[in-house]
Amino acid sequence: MREGRAQFKVNMSLQEENERLKRRIEELERQNNIFEQSRSPEVVWPLPAVEQLSNAEIKRFGRQLILPDVGITGQKKLRNTSMLVVGAGGLGSPICLYLGGAGVGRIGIVDHDEVDISNLHRQVIHTENGVGVNKAHSAAESIRSINSHCEVIAYDKVLDSSNAMDIIPNYDIVLDATDNVATRYLLNDACVLAGKPLVSGSALRMEGQLTTYNYNGGPCYRCLYPTPPPPETVTNCADGGVLGAIPGVIGCLQALQAIKICIGLADTSFLARDPPTLLIFSGASSTLFRTIKLRKRKEDCAVCGENPSITELIDYVQFCGRGATDKDEPLKVLEEQDRIMVEAYQQCLTDKTPHMLLDVREPVQYEICQLPGSYHIPLKQLKKRIDDVKQELESRNLAGSDVYVICRLGNDSQLAVRILEENGISAKDIVGGLYEWANRVDKEFPMY
Ligand SMILES: Nc1ncnc2c1ncn2[C@@H]1O[C@H](COP(=O)(O)OP(=O)(O)OP(=O)(O)O)[C@@H](O)[C@H]1O
Numbered sequence: 001m002r003e004g005r006a007q008f009k010v011n012m013s014l015q016e017e018n019e020r021l022k023r024r025i026e027e028l029e030r031q032n033n034i035f036e037q038s039r040s041p042e043v044v045w046p047l048p049a050v051e052q053l054s055n056a057e058i059k060r061f062g063r064q065l066i067l068p069d070v071g072i073t074g075q076k077k078l079r080n081t082s083m084l085v086v087g088a089g090g091l092g093s094p095i096c097l098y099l100g101g102a103g104v105g106r107i108g109i110v111d112h113d114e115v116d117i118s119n120l121h122r123q124v125i126h127t128e129n130g131v132g133v134n135k136a137h138s139a140a141e142s143i144r145s146i147n148s149h150c151e152v153i154a155y156d157k158v159l160d161s162s163n164a165m166d167i168i169p170n171y172d173i174v175l176d177a178t179d180n181v182a183t184r185y186l187l188n189d190a191c192v193l194a195g196k197p198l199v200s201g202s203a204l205r206m207e208g209q210l211t212t213y214n215y216n217g218g219p220c221y222r223c224l225y226p227t228p229p230p231p232e233t234v235t236n237c238a239d240g241g242v243l244g245a246i247p248g249v250i251g252c253l254q255a256l257q258a259i260k261i262c263i264g265l266a267d268t269s270f271l272a273r274d275p276p277t278l279l280i281f282s283g284a285s286s287t288l289f290r291t292i293k294l295r296k297r298k299e300d301c302a303v304c305g306e307n308p309s310i311t312e313l314i315d316y317v318q319f320c321g322r323g324a325t326d327k328d329e330p331l332k333v334l335e336e337q338d339r340i341m342v343e344a345y346q347q348c349l350t351d352k353t354p355h356m357l358l359d360v361r362e363p364v365q366y367e368i369c370q371l372p373g374s375y376h377i378p379l380k381q382l383k384k385r386i387d388d389v390k391q392e393l394e395s396r397n398l399a400g401s402d403v404y405v406i407c408r409l410g411n412d413s414q415l416a417v418r419i420l421e422e423n424g425i426s427a428k429d430i431v432g433g434l435y436e437w438a439n440r441v442d443k444e445f446p447m448y
């Protein structure tokens, strides 16, 4: 018996070692790929400077060239500048289209993800034909079809601590078009270390924000936000929704800001004022735009301060409690015993196990689809409406029975279970929510 257990332990540690080595090989292959890419014979580093614009370029950029703010000098600067766009999603789409169209000489695009049909309402650089294609490659193709003179380099990988310093120092201006906190800190630190301005945007629901970090002696992201928010308080487009035109507006402004930095117009822009400014866009309000002054660079900032404690990239997944590919890493705030799989919940239904199903999605989502018999209270109202839950349990003759909690992806439902348990109601989370239900139990269930 004991021998069997010892053998089991040996097998486990061999298996773990095997997994670790596999991960290491993958990591080395990834780094090697980037190295190969940056050394590929067609790509010359740094971007070779062009002294004169060709007749074809003068014709193509005529409408832009006659602007006194641009002129031949500005157009040549664009031609001789390389910009890195991280994220080819809602923000990255207009950024890439306008930078490519404007005549930026070299554009690098980083994105590990593939185009999904639910991206197309806002990620306008991709098409239905591109569904399933890596977004960096899909965006690169679109730019090339708009401006074949633009040199586009697609990096079909996650930008992380292992590769950021191989990529970022090669570019003049960096644009953050990503959607997660870990990448925001990574980009910030990498841009400070490499001395690059970072044009940063964000968009969610009907709102967007824009600012430029590490530019003109201004603050970096860490000067303003030294510590990341708790992972469970961060919402992304998949959870919160977004109207397509919102990242459209912010992405266009990011492209404009990068162009202004490049041609030397940004110093007179409100975004480079002293103190620097954050632009807030509220798509639902009548005024649309407002600006707020940001604090100046912090002398004791951990990365851009006088005596920085961060002098190389750190582990941002650990620092933020959540990674860049948050789709693959659902929140995990509960212990196993407080959660059940969708198949087990289906079994509860078959066995008629006494329980109440609580759906904690927003009303607008609940209207789209719901499981029969579910009781609905949005997560935001749950704390105030605990008595309603208790009354509903009583009116269904279920007092003391478990409450099973469901949401769309299985994140909010975990937070709801915590609230219920804190209030003396026995509750369990349905892992992966309706998404997993639709995937594994009922293929006909509509998913959005
Ligand atoms: N560290 C990273 N490296 C490479 N690409 C990244 C990184 N972090 C985020 N991205 C990319 O940034 C893009 C952000 O796009 P967007 O905010 O529109 O969300 P999405 O992930 O495409 O959409 P949804 O959340 O609706 O599925 C995504 O394509 C994502 O893959």
Ligand SMILES: [Zn+2]
Pocket (backbone or CB within 6 Å): 219, 220, 221, 222, 223, 224, 297, 298, 301, 302, 303, 304, 305
């Ligand atoms: Zn700083």
